[in-house]
Amino acid sequence: MSSSPATLPITNPTQSSSSSSQPPISTPAFRSFISRTTTSLRQTLSQRRPWSELIDRSAFTRPDNLTDAFTRIRKNSSYFRVNYLTLLTLSLAFTLISHPFSLLLLLSLFAAWCFLYLFRPTDQPVSILGRTFSDRETLGILLVSSIVVVFLTSVGSLLISAVLIGGAVVCVHGAFRDPEDLFLDEQEPANAGLLSFLGGAASSAVAAAGANSVVGRV
Incomplete structure (x- = not known):
């Protein structure tokens, strides 16, 4: 009496590959972040003034006093704010x-x-050397690493010097x-200047980053 051959288990290679290999980053959230950043950058650059006005040598004169100098800085920073921000960015880029x-x-x-952290799926925990880290532990490690990199290395002094030069x-x-x-x-407004523009840009960037962080964690 012949025995029937053993039935081999059938596995779906598509399911096994999809379950074993997941992207380490949330692609839709990352694409949304890149798209928003690119759109904001284009909108900001579209508001820049012609560089010919910035370097018009016939318009350079010596200020009468400090009050006149501060008034000029306020007016020029309100008019050339995007150009000035570009110069600061170039100073940072060349320094780095x-x-x-x-x-x-x-x-x-x-x-x-x-x-x-920002774009990692919540169902995929961070695992290093066999140890799994929670979101709070990952956030703490990243914050400590950021403090070490910025304040305990030459990065912080380079950033400060680049901003001061610009x-x-x-x-x-x-x-x-x-x-x-x-x-x-x-x-x-009369008090609109470079600092107010930088503050608005920074707050917009923080808001965008926070929104994308929520998308990545939910």
């Missing part, structure tokens, strides 16, 4: 490019925040550029 190790540290820190260039240009030929928008 000239120090590849610091740039690598910042990029690694940014990648760690993206892949380990700010000095902006202040010198704003003090010596006569704003009499500029057509300032009347709807802008």
Whole structure:
């Protein structure tokens, strides 16, 4: 009496591969973050003034006193705020490019925040060397790592020096550029300047990051 051959278990390769390999980052949330950042950047750059007005040598005159210099800086920062922000960004970029190790540290820190917390699916915990870390533990490790990278290495001093250099260039240009030929928008408040623009941009960036963080954690 012959026995029937043993039935081999049938597995679906598609299901096994999809269950074993999940993306380490939430792709829709990351794409939304990139799309919002790109859109905001394009909208901001579209508001920049012509660079020919910024470097018009015929408009440079010496201020009469400190009060006149501060008035010029306020008016020029309100008119050339996007151009000034671009100069500050270029100062940061050139400083970091000239120090590849610091740039690598910042990029690694940014990648760690993206892949380990902001856009990581909640059903995929962080596991390192056989130990699983909760979201609170992961957040704490990332915060401590950020403090160490920014304040206990040369990254913090480089960022501060780049901002100071860019700010000095902006202040010198704003003090010596006569704003009499500029057509300032009347709807802008009188105290609108570079600092208020930077504050608004920073708050928008923080809000966008917070929204995407919620998307990534939910």
